[in-house]
Amino acid sequence: MSLKRILDAESVVIIGASRDVTKRGYQAVRTLLSDKYEGKIYLVNPRGGNILGLPCYRSVLEIDDPIDVALITVPAKLIPSIIEDCGKKGIAGAVIIAAGYGETGPEGETLERTLMEKAKEGNVRIIGPNTNGFINFKKNMNLVGVKDAPRGDFALLTQSGNMALALMNEARDHGLSGFSYYVGVGNQIDVGFDEYLEFFADDADTKAIVMYLEGIKDGRKFIQQAYKITDRKPIIVLKGGRSETGKKSARSHTGALAGQYQVYLSAFKSAGITSLDNPEELFPVAETLSNMPPIKNNTVAILADGGGHATIASDLLTDHRVGLIELVEGTRARLKKLLPDTASVANPVDVAGGTDSDPELLAECAKIILEDDRVGGLLIVGMFGGYGIRFAEKLKFAEEAAAHRFGKIVAAARKPLVIHSIYANANSHAIEVLRHYRIPVYGSLNVACKCIAALSDYGAYLKNRYTEDRFVLNPGVGARKEGNAIISKALKEKRTSLMEHEAKELLRIHGIPVTSDFLAKDADEAARITEEFGCKVVLKVVSPDILHKSDVGGVRLNLKNGNAARQTFVEIMDSVREFDPNADIRGCLVSPMVENGIELIIGVNNDQQFGPVMMFGLGGILVEVFKDVAFRLLPLFEDDAKQIIVEVKSSVILDGVRGKRGVDKKALCELLLKVSQIAQAYPHIEELDLNPVFATENGVVVADARVLLKHDAACSM
């Protein structure tokens, strides 16, 4: 594992060491010295001399001792030759601070290519560029120059120096913990998120991994790696570049392709990654997930010493779909005995002033609630830790006693407790005691509620965690000779897509129900086929030159008889020719009209980050207007197929609404699995689009299909 020699380096050289106190080349030296880095420090400056008592070499090649890592603080253009030297010197990794590579345009891209060539030749791994460096807190190896970041058990990976700084400040001021490592991954032109994850997976000092990411190099490797970790260590991610403007910003910032956020979300979810949108939730959620057991069965109780906070917490937890369960009668009776008549012992429990003169009662209430078998976790909201400030100073002793009891209650119950207090940042002794027991306590009600929601989601994930090995692609599995023949023919004709009847034939070969159809070469044949069907038909133009048939007037529905079909055939030819006089038109496909059933859309795309991804949605306005779709990385497993169906909001329609019967979900799942298999089986398939598919109580049928091909598939046929 090459990263170990880099991140746990026993020697570092600073190339670009400087005497100017405002320069990174000075600050890095100062910090390594003042933080008492456990390894050896070497400096390189072409002008020689001494900096902070250390001699400067003119080049790394002048240094005799072996060196693990180089921190390079010089401008971008000078770096390729430096990397060449690093390679000769046998340096394992180089941290490049400078920006000005691929993110800035063509010139930068060329520079980046040169840089990577040198790195590969010399076997030097690159961290960055466009990074502020990394920190190994265990070895006091601080290449970033940030002061006072606390040591602890989170590995922090970011694509933003300021985000890292914000989180370090937060940890220092209010945190339960600090960091084992920090890596500013920068533009990831070499080492990417997935390799860092692999390293932290096995690091005994890392309990959780916190990330700010804008783009991933190889999404599938990332997800695969994350999946191997999340059963033991939570991974918490904030993804920047969710919006169009955000994506543009990310591109100019780290050159990252921010990708489609919905696909990211779906991938994160499959791998058990906790994903957040609000940066201030990142650190608290990481603290909570790494210090508290997850919530089982989404069953939470609220204990409040004020009705307003109880009400708002109920609202916020409901927003997060957290289940607020009823307390059993026995629990309510025990609480009633302790509390004044005006208290509410439903969930939320509101002590209604009952603890104002005795905050220790709050711990007793918490104990009773957590002893309720149905309760999976507890949120306390209000002013715990501030009774001594709000009411009478002597109450602080009762609060301290309560805080110690909370610690013991949580340990005994093996259920999580999160505390919101408007005095969280007053740092009273009671709050310090809570932090000693690693009980999360936050001043923001919103953040505390999000922590509870994350515990509940993580609990649900662990319960349903897949057992199979996920996210791997097995190209070639399940391809059929007849299918290969269809695709080969199109490739030989230099086409980039199959025609509809070919696409449907490919599906049919794999056992997918498709509407029957016949190719009519002229109007009379169309009429005859229609009469033979004896029902309403659809006419669709067949041409290798026309991919979007509707756009050129090439699709006509609801034709009642042979005469209508005959006339329509002619109209279609006219319309298509008008759009493209030279189109190679083979005729029209005649299919029976599907009049019943719920319209569905199923697609497979090659996502830039994640490779093949399936999209599922209910057709028509639900996809077009409401964008109500769900995604899944291929390969699809049976549970994925079931989940992707219920993940769309309009899924209830499939269960039957407005007097209609529900659809055959078993058949639908089978269809989705087969589509996944086909997409993987033929490496030349670039995109698959089944639209529309009709589902009824009796099954499913594909009414139209589009298959795009690529000629440069990695795997030949």
Place this chain on the structure above:
Amino acid sequence: MSLKRILDAESVVIIGASRDVTKRGYQAVRTLLSDKYEGKIYLVNPRGGNILGLPCYRSVLEIDDPIDVALITVPAKLIPSIIEDCGKKGIAGAVIIAAGYGETGPEGETLERTLMEKAKEGNVRIIGPNTNGFINFKKNMNLVGVKDAPRGDFALLTQSGNMALALMNEARDHGLSGFSYYVGVGNQIDVGFDEYLEFFADDADTKAIVMYLEGIKDGRKFIQQAYKITDRKPIIVLKGGRSETGKKSARSHTGALAGQYQVYLSAFKSAGITSLDNPEELFPVAETLSNMPPIKNNTVAILADGGGHATIASDLLTDHRVGLIELVEGTRARLKKLLPDTASVANPVDVAGGTDSDPELLAECAKIILEDDRVGGLLIVGMFGGYGIRFAEKLKFAEEAAAHRFGKIVAAARKPLVIHSIYANANSHAIEVLRHYRIPVYGSLNVACKCIAALSDYGAYLKNRYTEDRFVLNPGVGARKEGNAIISKALKEKRTSLMEHEAKELLRIHGIPVTSDFLAKDADEAARITEEFGCKVVLKVVSPDILHKSDVGGVRLNLKNGNAARQTFVEIMDSVREFDPNADIRGCLVSPMVENGIELIIGVNNDQQFGPVMMFGLGGILVEVFKDVAFRLLPLFEDDAKQIIVEVKSSVILDGVRGKRGVDKKALCELLLKVSQIAQAYPHIEELDLNPVFATENGVVVADARVLLKHDAACSM
């Protein structure tokens, strides 16, 4: 204005004054003395004696001097007789701390009634009960006992003592301002939110009104009052009890009927109230709205000194639908001159380290951006105020200079600036300077973005603010003799609803297009009418006993001819009789089937808080599954009608999708306005339900209508 004598009281009596330091009856006396209340203080305790040097009277009636306000700290049951004494003594208002009234059940309700009788007899206004009191910061009149709450220009109204405490702590620790008044409104059994608003409307020391509310007594008065204020003073509200669990919690907390949140939101929006869900946004948004000019035309720029924050800010502002506009070429050129090559001068502007050694550049960039005519407001994100901490201490002087420049730039540009800084709470001098200029600066990126969004929404509201006098009801306007006759007949027959054909007749009288229909008394008549229509028909049972016709098999669609109609008539009769053998069945309504058009639902309900409210949505699954509806308080004005249509997400469907033409929106608006008029014209109408209505490019037609009646309408016919 009776509240003035209470909230600006020149004398106060504490009834229940106590020597016990943990009791409110002691704390209130201590605080009034230590805060140096400008008025006179009297104490009542039946046992007499002295407390903190003040003599105790045995009853208010023993006191000779006139008294404005009583603070009552004794238990609920003792209070009615005390209020009787207060009335005799001529006291204007009583603040009741105790809980235990209507919110606790029937016994409490009886006590509440007795209390209010005494209060009305004696002309004593009640604040609370179940409140922690009020504070007049200008007179140092602190009846709550909170310490160190800062004086300033916000009036704070809450239904939660803890929420008030949280906001006061926040103002003290990080605020630009403090409070002019605080009122814990409690259960509002007498004085409600609307009266407090009326008072603060005219208070010169109040610049903004901040509220936490769970329920309103009279929503219409509240909204009317708020509307009169929001053109001069922003009102910022957090509504507790949005969710079902939250509603229950609110009920047990303040006895408030939390109502339907969507209706609240719609009412808030109409009145220009800024509404928030996250409590930590409440105070910052209030600060921002009261210190910064609103944003015009939803055009915002971001200036960042770090790419990660730029990206996240873009995402968060996009979540809030804030428009991030492009900077004009001239602006970009000016920025390019100042900044390094790696900087991005698009929006967001990312200085890419260009200010690391000279933070004053940030002010220069802000000036250039705000001088761009297209830019309506600026968000700066990153670490301003912390350069001196992060990089080199000497930079703090440049930061201070920048902070002064920010103050001047904002004043000159008359455009708002909000600053996010990860050092916001480090309280460096630069941050203090920003606060001196009342420039909002927050440590939470999420909060800063919400402040920008609030400025943009408020700007849009002020621009489109209605000129008419809103929210008043004018019952009786527009009622017609024929309409009154239909309703009278139903009322005389002791019915609580109109039958479908009566309801449609009522609509027709007012010029609303309805489907034509005939009442068939038997199967043969149904057949004959069907043949006369000569198209597909619908049969619907007519019975004053059956309100939900579909539920009893009383509606059958798509009948093709007389025979089908004849047979179906019989089937309907059988089905309905099976459900209700004694139903008074008048026959079936035969109507032509409406086969084209987009299905709509239009309803008018009497909301418990807000009175008559219209609901609009697209029929079918869009209402049933997606709950895609919009609300408006009646009366509807023309702009309301236009807005309610575009407020539903599925509104785009009305513009034409999937090859269908758009609908006649003018006809639809007219229909909505007429429905509003009808609902107001007849005081006996309790509920109106037009479902379905069909809209096409040629107009609208109501296919079914339901009208519920009330017998006890305030206004007789």
